[in-house]
Amino acid sequence: MTEPLSLDVRGVEYAYPDGHVALRGVDLSIGRGERVALLGPNGAGKTTLVLHLNGILTAGGGTVAVGGLTVDRDRGTLAEIRRRVGIVFQDPDDQLFLPTVGEDVAFGPANLGLRGAELTARVDEALAAVGMSEHRDRAPHHLSFGQRRRVAVATVLSMRPEILVLDEPSSNLDPAARRELAEILRSLPVTLLMVTHDLPYALELCDRSVILDEGRIVADAPTRELLTDSELLARHRLELPYGFAVTR
Amino acid sequence: MGAGHAHVLHLDRDTPLHRLPPEVKIAAMVSATVVVVITPREALWAFAGYAVLVAILAAIGRVPPGWLAKRSLVEVPFVLLAVALPFIAAGEKVTFLGLELSRDGLYGGFNILAKGTLGVLLSLILAATTTTRDLIVGLDRLRCPQIITQIATFMLRYLAVLGGEARRMRIARISRGTTRASCGSCAASPPEWARSSCARSSGASGSTWRWWPADTRGGCPPPGSRSGRPPGASGWLPLPCRWRQQRSRGPR
Numbered sequence: 001m002t003e004p005l006s007l008d009v010r011g012v013e014y015a016y017p018d019g020h021v022a023l024r025g026v027d028l029s030i031g032r033g034e035r036v037a038l039l040g041p042n043g044a045g046k047t048t049l050v051l052h053l054n055g056i057l058t059a060g061g062g063t064v065a066v067g068g069l070t071v072d073r074d075r076g077t078l079a080e081i082r083r084r085v086g087i088v089f090q091d092p093d094d095q096l097f098l099p100t101v102g103e104d105v106a107f108g109p110a111n112l113g114l115r116g117a118e119l120t121a122r123v124d125e126a127l128a129a130v131g132m133s134e135h136r137d138r139a140p141h142h143l144s145f146g147q148r149r150r151v152a153v154a155t156v157l158s159m160r161p162e163i164l165v166l167d168e169p170s171s172n173l174d175p176a177a178r179r180e181l182a183e184i185l186r187s188l189p190v191t192l193l194m195v196t197h198d199l200p201y202a203l204e205l206c207d208r209s210v211i212l213d214e215g216r217i218v219a220d221a222p223t224r225e226l227l228t229d230s231e232l233l234a235r236h237r238l239e240l241p242y243g244f245a246v247t248r
Numbered sequence: 249m250g251a252g253h254a255h256v257l258h259l260d261r262d263t264p265l266h267r268l269p270p271e272v273k274i275a276a277m278v279s280a281t282v283v284v285v286i287t288p289r290e291a292l293w294a295f296a297g298y299a300v301l302v303a304i305l306a307a308i309g310r311v312p313p314g315w316l317a318k319r320s321l322v323e324v325p326f327v328l329l330a331v332a333l334p335f336i337a338a339g340e341k342v343t344f345l346g347l348e349l350s351r352d353g354l355y356g357g358f359n360i361l362a363k364g365t366l367g368v369l370l371s372l373i374l375a376a377t378t379t380t381r382d383l384i385v386g387l388d389r390l391r392c393p394q395i396i397t398q399i400a401t402f403m404l405r406y407l408a409v410l411g412g413e414a415r416r417m418r419i420a421r422i423s424r425g426t427t428r429a430s431c432g433s434c435a436a437s438p439p440e441w442a443r444s445s446c447a448r449s450s451g452a453s454g455s456t457w458r459w460w461p462a463d464t465r466g467g468c469p470p471p472g473s474r475s476g477r478p479p480g481a482s483g484w485l486p487l488p489c490r491w492r493q494q495r496s497r498g499p500r
Contacts, residue, residue, distance in 0.1 A: 018260055019260075051419070054423055056419055056422060056423065079425060082422070082423055082424070082425050083425065085423075086423075087420075087423045089416065089419075089420055089423075091416070094413070094416040094417050094419075094420045095420045095424075097417060097420075097421070107421075107424055107426075108424035108425055111424060111425030111426055112425055155424065156423075156424065159424065159425070
C-alpha cells in the first residue's frame with residue numbers, strides 16, 4: 001500500500017462573497033517530507049489556498065486531503081485536519097496571545113486534550129526544536145521579532161503536524177534571524193509548504209517550487225529551474241533581488 | 249495574510265442609488281429620519297407609506313431583504329422593549345386575545361418599533377450603497393465641521409485595523425484547534441483582546457503619525473473636497489514640531 005500524500009489538492013475553486021474569484025481549479029500534490037515553495041505575486045490566491053488547507057475556508061469546488069484525510073465540515077475531521085496542518089502566519093503577533101511563551105506553545109496541544117506531563121513534554125520538545133527553551137517563561141512581546149517567529153513555529157510544532165505551512169517566513173527578519181530560522185526549518189522532520197516572495201529563501205530551503213497566479217498553478221518544477229527562467233518569473237511578477245543570479 | 253475581499257456593510261453594485269452623490273444620500277437619509285421621527289405615532293398609514301418607500305429604495309439599490317433582515321438584528325434590544333411596553337405601561341387598558349394591554353403602551357411600542365426599524369433600514373441602505381470613504385467625502389461636501397469628519401475618518405480607520413487584527417487572531421486560534429465552544433477559546437479571548445488593543449493603539453498612533461502630515465489641519469483631502477489642497481512645507485514636519493510651531497503662532 002502506498003503512503004498517502006502529505007497534501008493532495010485537487011481542482012480547488014473559491015470565490016469570495018463579493019464575487020471575486022480567488023482560486024480557479026488548483027491542483028497540488030506534496031509527498032511526505034517534501035519542502036515546497038509556493039510563489040506568486042500579490043493577489044495570486046496564495047493565502048486563500050492556505051486557508052483551504054485546514055478548513056478555515058471551504059472550497060466552492062474540488063477537494064483537499066491531508067495525509068489521506070479529506071477536509072470536510074465534520075467537527076472531528078476538522079480538529080484532526082487542524083492538528084495535521086500547522087500554519088505559521090506572517091505576523092507572529094497574530095499567533096502569540098497568551099502571557100508567556102510556554103502557555104502559547106501549550107495552547108494547541110491543550111486544545112487537543114493533552115494535560116499534565118504529556119503537555120509539558122510537548123512544549124519542551126517544540127521549544128527545543130526552535131532553540132527557545134530558555135525563553136519559556138518570558139512574555140512573547142518582550143522577545144525580538146525573530147524570536148517571536150521561532151516561537152510561532154513552536155506553537156504549531158507542539159501539535160506534531162503532518163505539514164508545516166509558513167506564510168512569508170523570512171519577512172521582517174534581519175540576516176542573522178533569517179539564517180537561524182532557515183537552519184531550524186531545515187532540521188525539522190516535517191513536510192513543508194512555504195508561501196513566499198523571497199526567491200533566494202525558496203532556493204535555499206525548497207527543492208521544488210510552484211507558482212500560483214490568478215488562482216491557478218502555472219508552474220511546478222525544481223526551484224533552481226524555475227528561478228533561472230527569467231521570462232516565466234517576469235510573466236508572473238516575480239523578481240530576484242538586485243545583483244542576484246541563479247545558475248543551473 | 250490577505251484581507252479578504254468582503255466589506256462589512258457596503259455591497260459592491262452598479263445601481264442608480266450607488267451612483268448618487270454621497271452628500272445627496274446623506275442629506276436624504278437624515279431628512280427622511282427626521283420626518284419619520286416627527287410623524288405622530290397614531291399615523292399608521294404614514295408608516296406604511298414609509299415602509300413602501302424603503303422597500304422601493306432597497307429594490308433600486310439591489311439590497312437583498314435577507315441581507316437587511318440579518319443586519320437589522322442590531323435592533324433586537326429595542327424590539328424587546330417595544331414588546332414589553334404594552335404590558336408594563338400604565339393608562340387605559342384594552343383587551344386583545346385575552347390579554348390586558350395598555351393603549352399607551354401599544355402606541356409607544358409601535359412607535360419605537362416602527363421608527364427604530366425604519367431608521368435602521370435607511371441607515372443600512374445608505375451603508376450598502378455608499379463606501380465609508382464616500383460617506384466622509386459626502387459629510388465634507390455638506391460642510392460638516394472638519395473635527396467631525398476627522399474623528400470619523402480615524403474612527404473608521406481604527407475600526408478597520410482592529411477588525412483586521414481580530415480576524416487574523418481568530419483564524420490563528422482556530423488553526424490551533426480552538427472551537428467556539430472550547431475553553432481554550434474563552435481563556436484566550438481577554439488577554440488576546442487586551443494585547444490586541446495595546447498593540448493596535450500603538451499601531452494606530454503610527455497611522456496617526458503617518459497621516460497627520462497629509463493635511464496640516466487634519467481634514468481628509470478627498471478629490472474635489474474643500475480641504476483637498478496640497479500640504480504646505482510645515483505639513484510634513486513631525487507632529488510635536490508642528491504643535492510647537494502652531495503654539496508659537498498663536499490661535500488662528
